[in-house]
Amino acid sequence: MSDKAVVIEAPGGPEQLKLVDVEVGAPGPGEIRIRHAACGLNYIDVYHRNGAYPLPLPARLGMEGAGVVEAVGEGVTHLAPGDRAAYASQPPGAYATARVMPAKAVLKLPDAIAFETAAAMMLKGLTVQYLLRRTLPQGGLQAGDFILFHAAAGGVGLIACQWARALGLQLIATAGSAEKCQLALEHGATHAIDYRREDFAARVRDITGGRGVKVVYDSVGADTWEGSLNSLAPFGLMVSFGGASGPVPAFNVGTLAAKGSLYLTRPTLFTHIATRETTQAMGDDLFAMVGSGQVGIRIDKRYALADAAEAHRDLEARRLLGSAVLLP
Numbered sequence: 001m002s003d004k005a006v007v008i009e010a011p012g013g014p015e016q017l018k019l020v021d022v023e024v025g026a027p028g029p030g031e032i033r034i035r036h037a038a039c040g041l042n043y044i045d046v047y048h049r050n051g052a053y054p055l056p057l058p059a060r061l062g063m064e065g066a067g068v069v070e071a072v073g074e075g076v077t078h079l080a081p082g083d084r085a086a087y088a089s090q091p092p093g094a095y096a097t098a099r100v101m102p103a104k105a106v107l108k109l110p111d112a113i114a115f116e117t118a119a120a121m122m123l124k125g126l127t128v129q130y131l132l133r134r135t136l137p138q139g140g141l142q143a144g145d146f147i148l149f150h151a152a153a154g155g156v157g158l159i160a161c162q163w164a165r166a167l168g169l170q171l172i173a174t175a176g177s178a179e180k181c182q183l184a185l186e187h188g189a190t191h192a193i194d195y196r197r198e199d200f201a202a203r204v205r206d207i208t209g210g211r212g213v214k215v216v217y218d219s220v221g222a223d224t225w226e227g228s229l230n231s232l233a234p235f236g237l238m239v240s241f242g243g244a245s246g247p248v249p250a251f252n253v254g255t256l257a258a259k260g261s262l263y264l265t266r267p268t269l270f271t272h273i274a275t276r277e278t279t280q281a282m283g284d285d286l287f288a289m290v291g292s293g294q295v296g297i298r299i300d301k302r303y304a305l306a307d308a309a310e311a312h313r314d315l316e317a318r319r320l321l322g323s324a325v326l327l328p
């Protein structure tokens with residue numbers, strides 16, 4: 001049976017996603033070949049598909065997967081054929097039965113973590129790792145501190161709720177329905193706001209006794225930007241890490257002064273996992289959180305690789321709770 005991969009010939013809607021036959025080939029120096037047991041679905045795949053993050057065309061999609069290493073190229077010492085492995089990584093290409101890719105971002109997977117769980121957690125969990133452990137306000141975060149986390153019932157969001165609970169933080173969740181708010185609370189958020197019905201910045205002021213939060217983690221972008229800035233305490237940190245509702249509008253840096261000497265960062269996971277050593281350290285932290293049961297991975301839906309378009313439609317229509325995977 002030949003190998004298959006999902007490709008796009010041009011940016012556009014979910015109908016652009018086509019499953020085609022591919023030749024996988026042998027790994028070169030510093031590379032491995034991995035046969036996927038499961039592939040992750042992430043919002044960045046939508047930005048790649050619709051051209052918000054342009055890719056050279058034709059392009060493959062998918063940044064997260066888990067499976068078995070089939071072959072390793074020259075110079076690869078941390079992996080061997082037969083190893084269970086998982087990754088979050090550039091370049092795109094995880095929506096495939098098998099692929100060749102750089103070895104440095106691929107980690108050996110602990111036996112206790114199932115392939116589907118791994119495919120649902122690597123990109124999202126490493127993101128939460130760097131957000132809550134490496135993207136901190138002045139003086140850091142201490143137990144009891146308030147943070148605001150948008151889209152808290154999504155893939156990244158539910159992991160963040162649980163990780164924040166483990167750190168003793170008071171995570172104020174926002175989400176787009178009463179059901180999603182309830183789910184965020186069940187996963188460890190201390191408060192939840194339906195931001196499609198309520199003024200979340202006003203609610204945050206109420207919850208924090210007028211002070212505001214130390215950090216806002218905002219992946220929604222256009223729709224939440226203004227309210228997020230208005231939710232911060234003086235010297236607070238605005239972490240803008242995505243734009244599910246559209247990109248953040250151009251703004252005047254003077255706004256940061258007017259709203260209380262705020263800090264702003266626009267991070268990406270791929271800077272954090274640029275080296276093998278850091279990726280391993282962050283991965284070990286994630287594996288420990290999942291292995292100890294402090295963070296559970298909720299897989300809402302499983303799709304056949306051939307149904308990637310349906311998965312994208314569900315993700316963009318805000319129909320998913322937690323993570324979803326594609327099965328080759």
Ligand SMILES: NC(=O)c1ccc[n+]([C@@H]2O[C@H](COP(=O)([O-])OP(=O)(O)OC[C@H]3O[C@@H](n4cnc5c(N)ncnc54)[C@H](OP(=O)(O)O)[C@@H]3O)[C@@H](O)[C@H]2O)c1
Binds near residue numbers: 246268
């Ligand atoms: N910078 C980084 O390193 C990095 C890494 C990973 C992920 N991210 C970002 O983190 C976010 C979450 O990623 P994910 O893969 O876990 O996705 P997700 O949270 O499962 O899905 C996105 C969620 O965004 C919310 N949303 C708000 N406005 C929306 C709109 N107009 N259209 C669609 N969704 C909207 C929806 O939740 P509600 O219905 O509850 O509003 C939706 O479920 C994405 O923006 C992603 O790009 C960034």
